[in-house]
Amino acid sequence: MEKHKDYLKSPDLLPTSIEKRTIGSFGFVIVWIGMAVVLAAFTLGGAGIQQLPLGMVILATAVGSVLLGILMTLTGDIGVEHGLSFPVYMRAPFGTVGTHIPSILRGFVAAGWFGVNSYFGALAMNSILYTLTGFDSWELCFGLFVIAQLINTAIGIKAIERFADLAAPIIILISGWMYITLSDQAVSTGKDIWSWVESPATGTVAFTAFIVVVMGNMGFWSALAADMPTISRFIKAPAHNKNWFKRNKNAILGNIVAYPITQMFMVAIGAVSYIALGNADPIAAIQQSANGLILGVLLMMIILAQWSTNTTANLTPAATIFSNIGGPRMPFWLGVIVAGIVGVVIQPWNLFEFINSTLLYIGAVLSGIVGILIADYYFIRKRRVNVKDLYELDGQYHYKNGVNYAGFIAWLVGAICAIIFMNYSFIVGLFVSGASYFVLAKFWWFKVYKQKEIENPSDDLYLGISVGRSWEIPSQAPPIDVEDTVLEWRQ
Template identity: 30%
Template sequence: MSNVADSSLSNSDLAPVPPSQRTWTMYNYIALWFSMSMEITTYQLASSLIAKGMDWKQAVGTVLLGNLIVLIPMLLNAHAGAKYGIPFPVFIRAPFGVRGANIPAILRAVVACGWFGIQSWIGGTAIHAMLAIIAPSVAVAPMTLWLCFIGFWLLNMMVVWRGVDTIRRLQAFGAPFMFVIAAVMLIWVRAKAGSFGEMLSTPSQFHSTREFMAVFIPSLTGMVGYWATLALNIPDFTRYSKSQSAQSWGQAFGLPVAMALYAFVGIAVTSASSVLFGHAVWNPIELIGMFHQPVVAFIAMIAILIATMNINIGANVVSPSNDFSNLYPRLISFRTGGMITGLLGLAMCPWHFLSTPDAYIFGWLVGYSGLLGPVAGIMVTDYFLIRKTELDVNSLYRKDGAYYYANGINLYAIAALALGVVIALVGLFVSPLRFLYDYAWFVGFFSAGAIYWGLMRLSEAGSIATGLKHAEADPPDAR
C-alpha cells in the first residue's frame, strides 16, 4: 500500500496487517474469549445479580442475553479489522477524522484507566486476604488494606515502567489459574451444601414483575457495558484473522459460551453462599477467606494475583498507553502513557466501584456504557450504512485524504457523540428521565447513530464520506 509507511499518521503498530500475517483461526478467537472471560470481575458481574435478589436461572439468563446483545456490535465492528487489517485507532478515523479520532480513543482510554484501578484494588484485597491467613494481627491494622492496595498498584507501575515483556512468561498461566480457582470454589461449596440442588436453591427475592424489571433492565445494560470497551477496539484483534468467518464464528461461540460458563460458577457459588452463610457473598476473595484451609486459600490468592496482573497489564494498560501517546508522540511515550493510566486509575477511587453490587453494576458499568455506546453507534452507522463497508485505506493515513474533513475533525461525528452521551446520561441527573440512564448503552448507541446518519446525509461532508472523494485509492488486494 503506497505512502502509508512514510505517513506521520502511521507506525509499525498502526499500519495495516498484510494478508500473509493474518494467521488467527477460529480456535484463536475462541481461546481469546475464554482467557479474557476468566477473571474476578466476570465472577463478580454474575455474583452481583444473586446479591441483588435474582435466582440462578434469572442471573444466568441476564448474563447470556447481555452477551448475545453485545456480540452484535462486536461482530459488526470486527468486520473492518478482518477486511482491511487495520486497528481501532485507524478504523475510527473514518467517521471522526484523522485528528478527531483521538476523542473517542481517549474516552475508551479513560474507561480502561478505571478498570486498571479496579483490578489494582482487587489485587490489593487479595494480598490483604493472604495476610489475614498468615498474619491475622497485621491484617486487622487500619491502614493494612490501603498499603496492600498501594503496594499492588506500585507493582503494576513497575511492570509498566520496565515494559510489558517482564510479565509475558506469566500470561499463559493466568486463565488456567482462574479456572482452577473457580473449580476449587465450586467443589468446596458443593461439598458444604451437600448437592447442586441445595447450592442453587436460593429463591428469587422479587415478588412481582415490576420489582424484577427494576433490577433486570439496568443489570442487562451493565452486562452489555462490561464488554462495551472491546466492542469498540475489537479490530485490534480481528486484523489478524485469516478470514471473516474465522473471527465471526470464533467470537459467536467464544464470547457467549465463555461468559455463560464462568458466570455460572459465580452464580452457583454465590447462591450456595446464601445457603451456607445466610447472605450472598458476592466477592470471591472474601469467600476464599472463609475456606479455613490456609494452604488452599493461600495458593488461590497467589493465582488471583497472577491472573489479575496479567489482565491489568494486557487489557488495561497497553491500549490506553497507546491512546495517550498518540495525542502527542513527541512528549508522551508508551511508558509515560502507562504512568498516566496508572495515576488516573488511582485518582478514580476504584474502591467505590466495588463497594456494593449497586455501585459496580448501576454506577460503573451502566455509567460508562453511556459514553461508549454512542461511539459504537457512530462506528456501525458510518461503516455499514454510509460507506457500505468500503474504505479508502490510504486516506486513513493521510492529511489530504477523504477523512481529513475540517482540519482533521468531522464535526458531525463529534456533535452526534456529544448529543448521544447527553441523552444517555441525562437520566442520572434528571429523575423523571431515569429510564434513559437505565438503558444508557442502548440509548446512546441508537441516538448517536441516528443523529450521525442524519447529519452526514444532510451535509456536503456526507457526500464526501460516502466515497466521492477517494483519490488515489488502492484496490482491495493492495492492502
C-alpha cells in the same frame, strides 16, 4: 515540518499486516477466558440475586453477553479486514483531531479497570504474604503488582497471548472450586441456590430487574465492544475471502461462545457467594471458604486472573489510545506506563463499591460509539476504507478543523437518550447514536466532505484482507513532498 507530517503515523498505530497476525481461534478463546475472569463481575451476580433467582440472573447474563459478543465481532471486523486499531479508525467518524475525545474516554475507562483489578490482585498478594510471614501492606503489594503488569504488557501482544495460555487453565480451576465450595456452603445453611432470592421481585419489577442485569453485563464490557479492533487486528484470517463469517471465524468462537460462558460463570459465582455468605466480594469469599495451603494457591490464582485480564483487556487498548494521542514520540510501551499511572491516580480502592451503579452510565456513553462505528463501517462505507487518508493530516478525514460534527452530534444525542432511559441504556445509546449518525453523515456531512470510498465504492482500492491486501504506511515521512508519501500494499 517533519513532525507535522508524521503526527498520525506512530509506528505502533500502523496497520497490522497479514503476516503479523498471530492469534488463532483457540488462542483467542484462551485470551477471552483470561480476560473475562474479572472479580468485579461477581458483583453483578451479587446484585442480581437480591431480586431474581439464580437461573434468571444467569439467563440475563447470557442474553447481554451474547448480544455484546455479536457487537464485538461486528466492530472487530475493522481490525480483521484492515488491520486498524480503534483510535485510528475513529478518525473516520470523528475526524483526525476529534478522535481524541472518545478515545481518551475509552482509555480512561480501561485504565480505571486496570486499577480496580490490580487492587484485587494486591489484596490477594497481601493475604498470601500475611499468612506466610505476618507482613501486612497491601499498598506495597499494589505497587509491585502494577509494575509487574506494566512490564509484561509493554513486551507486546505475543507476550500477552503466552501469558494467557498459562493463566487460562489455572483460572478455570479456581472458578470451578469456588462455585462448588460456595454452593455446598449455601446448601449447608438450608438455602437452595436455584430458588433462594433475598427480596423476590414480581411482575414489571421483575422484568425491570432482569433488564438491569442485561444492561449491566453489556455496560461491563462496553468499552471493549468499541475497542475490539485493537485486539482483533492480531487475529488470523483467510486472505482473498469476502465472506464475513469465514473471515471472522477465529473471532466468533471467542466473542460469542467463550466470553458469554465465562461471564455467566463469573456472575453465577458472585450470586452463589452472596447466597452463601451474604457477600459477593471474592477475596472475602475465598478467605471464608479455605485456609492453609489451599487458600494460598487460590489467592495466587486470583492474582494471575487479574493479571491476565489487565494485560489484554485494559492496558493494551489504553496504551494504544494514548500512543495515538501522543503521536510518534509516544510508543506503545510509554502508552502502557501512562495507562498505569492513570490507573493508580484514580485510587481504585475507593471505586469498587460504586461499580454496579456506574456500569449503566458507562454503557450509556460508550454504547453510542459502538453504534456509530457500526453505522459508519457497514452501512455508509460498506467496509471499504480509504486507509491512506487515515494517516494524513490534510486528507479526507480532516473534515472541518479535524472534526466530524456528525459523529459528535450523534454521540451526544444517543448518550442523552440513554441516560433518560437508564434501565435500557446500552440498547438505547447504541441505536439512537447509530441511526442519528447514519442520517447526519449520509445526507449532510458526507455531502459536504466527500469520501473517496463512498464516491467510488471499489473493492480493489478500499478493501483489505478480503482482496489479499496488507496495508503499509511508512512510519517516518521521507524528505520529499507530502504528495509523494503514498500508501502501499501487497496483493
